[in-house]
Amino acid sequence: MELNQIEKFLWEIPQEGEMVVPARVYANEQMVKELKAELDSGWSSLEQLQNLTYLKGVQKYALALADIHPGYGSPIGGVIAVDPEDGWITFGSVGFDINCGVRVLKTNLEKKDLIKKQEQIANQLFRDVPAGLGRGGEIKLNEKEVNELLLNGSEFALEKGYGNENDLKFTEMNGKSDLANVDAVSKKAKQRMFKQLGTVGSGNHYLEVQFVEKIFDEEKAKDFGLFENQVLISIHCGSRGCGHQIGTDYLQVLSDATRKYGIKVKDKELVSAPFHSEEGQNYFGAVNAGINVAFANRHVLAHLARKSFEKVFNLNEDEMPLLYDVGHNTAKMERHKINGSTKEVLVLRKGSTRGFGPGHKEIPKEFQKAGQPIAVGGSMGTASYILAGTKKGMNETFGSAVHGAGRLLSRAQAKKQFEGKKIIQDLKQKGILIKAHSFKGAAEEAPLAYKNIENVIDVMHESGVNLKVARVMPLANVKG
Amino acid sequence: MFEILEHKGETAIRASGKTIEQAFEEAGKALFSVMVSLDSVEEKKEINFEVSGTKLDELFVNFLNELIFQSGINEMFFSSFKLEKIEKNENFFLKGKAFGEKINEEKHDLGVEVKAASLSGLKVDEKENTVQCVLDV
Structure with a gap:
């Protein structure tokens, strides 16, 4: 495969054959070496990236x-913008965990205050915040309520008495997609939400107590309300069983549509439908309902985390405001500049965060100057970052940002190399408490199983696409 | 027989049997082995299910996803499966039973939740009676 360097940290697979467009990847030379080495492994993220260039309307x-790494269909860290008039919507660029994302709460506590009650808050969160496999939440919903949840997202959670108005203001899309189609969501998917609102799940999902270790940009940090040693609460999870089931249901619908419309795809997981077809519209409407579920889920989880902090530190809700909430597996309509003119496109992000730049009308007025806050989750026990969206990112990446460190080792390799209990002990020595429901899961999420997040962040920062605002370090982590 | 394959981002499974139905049953075990130590799951309760698919390989993925659905709403782990012969009319269709028990964090050695089975890396070989796919975890 030909891969040409077009800027210091930007590489291009040139358009050839039936490719509709070229492909681009942000990487340093070491990353490129690793990506090339992957080419013969059978699971290559570069090949997955190239596969996206054949989709109509890209x-x-x-x-x-x-943070590119192999996914199914699209690579993780992948973004495409599709012309809705004649383009296709593809399953692979959204995946099963619809609107999985990160919500970051600020507190007025400092690291030194937290450390005094570190064990206590870790245990309180472990008790109060449902996490782990098969663990349902305290909130039970009936089908009518699930319909409202699918339609109204965080607004539903607010009406149920969780959180506050500001939580909506500081959530991407104000916590609600207006394009949700409840009728396009199956009974099965709705059934899976009866007990799962306000649950973390497992795998790489977590709730983490962190502190701001370093500020890189004083002015933007001030606009974000961040200061050194400040304690933050970060929640990483998605649309739970409901979102997974929406994905599952539409895998068959889109497989059938791919045959019906004679669509040729390079990977089975890239099954697609013309965006304006019945199948394409139903899928889009169902995904947007899933987006609402994820917003509401993180909204309720934030409420639970606040309750834990109220008990242990006697804080009130106003002392734990939301910094921002943004998703990273989404299908949305956005306006972007394409070859000189601005038009509405369908943006599909798979393991990529929306990161709008300064002056964008869809971000709150408090961030008009700094750009949208972007929360980038590190691996367990390592740094996370708060970045800011830029105008350059609006022009070059359809206003998109990295979402995490990206895996280096497979889960199987990680389990062979690391032992969950040992990792938890080692991290405790470093002052980081891990409360895990699964030791195997902890081994799979071992810090060394992930790429060095610093390199990932540096590539984006040096490119001027996403800018560093603050580095945050973990103090306690509740894992599923 | 089943095995877990290397895959950097997600987890891939491969299974085989004397018949294609048996390969499906083994793949069901592979799926739950990602979520829990199968040895720790007792067969206390059975769940009946039915699955259809437009093609045989899609039936396979739909079968795994049905097991994930049943596990989710019944809050159960399954450790073995019994399938009737796959029917082929206009579509593919199968009926089966899953055996297991309620999820119990104290008792079960937990792994990670599987969000869904995907079409990625999907292979269903009717001659060799082997099946393979990537799971989203």
Whole structure:
């Protein structure tokens, strides 16, 4: 495969054959070496990226950010913008965990205050916040309520008495997609939400207590309300069983549509439908209902985390405001500049965060100057970052950002190399408490199983696409 | 027989049997082995299910996803499966039973939740009676 360097940290697979557009990836030379080595492994993220360039209606280029790693269909860290008039919507660029994302709460506590009650807050969160496999939440919903949840997202959770108005203001899309189609969601998917609102799940999902270790940009940090040693609460999870089931249901619908419309795809998981077909519209409407579920889920989880902090530190809700909540597996309509003119496109992000730049009308007025806050989750026990969206990112990446460190080792390799209990002990020595429901899961999420997040962040920062605002370090982590 | 394959981002499974139905049953075990130590799951309760698919390989993925659905709403782990012969009319269709018990964090050695089975890396070989796919975890 030809891969040409077009800027210091930007590489391009040139358009050839039936490719509709070229492909681009943000990476340093070491990353490129690793990506090339992957080519013969059978699971290559570069090949997955190239596969996206064959989809009808893809604009400018198929894109991957510096946290690129192999997924199913699209690589993780992949973004495409599709012309809705004649383009296709593809399953692989959204995946099963619809609107999985990160919500970050600020507190007025400092690291030194937290450390005094570190064990206590870790245990309180472990008790109060349902996490782990098969663990349902305290909130029971009936089908009518699930319909309202699918339609109204965080607004539903607010009406149920969780959180506050500001939580909506500081959530992407104000916590609600208006394009949700409840009728396009199956009974099965709704059934899976009866007990799962306000649950973390497992795998790489977590709730983490962190502190701001370093500020890189004083002005933006001030606009975000961040200061050194400040304690933050970060929640990483998605749309739970409901979102997974929406994905599952539409895998068959889109497989059938792919045959019906004679669509040729390079990977089975990229099954697609014309965006304006019945199948395409139903899928889009169902995904947007899933987006609402994830917003509401993180909204309720934030409420539970606040309750834990109220008990242990006697804080009130106003002392734990939301910094921002943004998703990273989404299908949305956005306006972007394409070859000189601005038009509405369908943006599909798979393991990529929306990161709008300064002056964008869809971000709150408090961030008009700094750009949208972007929470980038590290691996367990390592740094996370708060970045800011830029105008350059609006032009080059359809306003998109990295979402995490990206895996280096497979889960199986990680389990062979690491032992969950040992990792938890080692991290405790470093002052990081891990409360895990599964030791195997902890081994799979071992810090060394992930790429060095610093390199990923540096590539994006040096490119000027996403800018560093603050580095945050973990103090306590509740894992599923 | 089943095995877990290397895959950097997700987890892939491969299974085989004397018949294609048996390969499906083994793949069901592979799926739950990602979530829990199968040895720790007792067969206390059975759940009946039915699955259809437009093609045989899609039936396979739909079968795994049905097991994930049943596990989710019944809050159960399954450790073995019994399938009737796959029927082929206009579509593919199968009926089966899953055996297991309620999820119990104290008792079960937990792994990670599987969000869904995907079409990625999907292979169903009717001659060799082997099946393979990537799981989203």
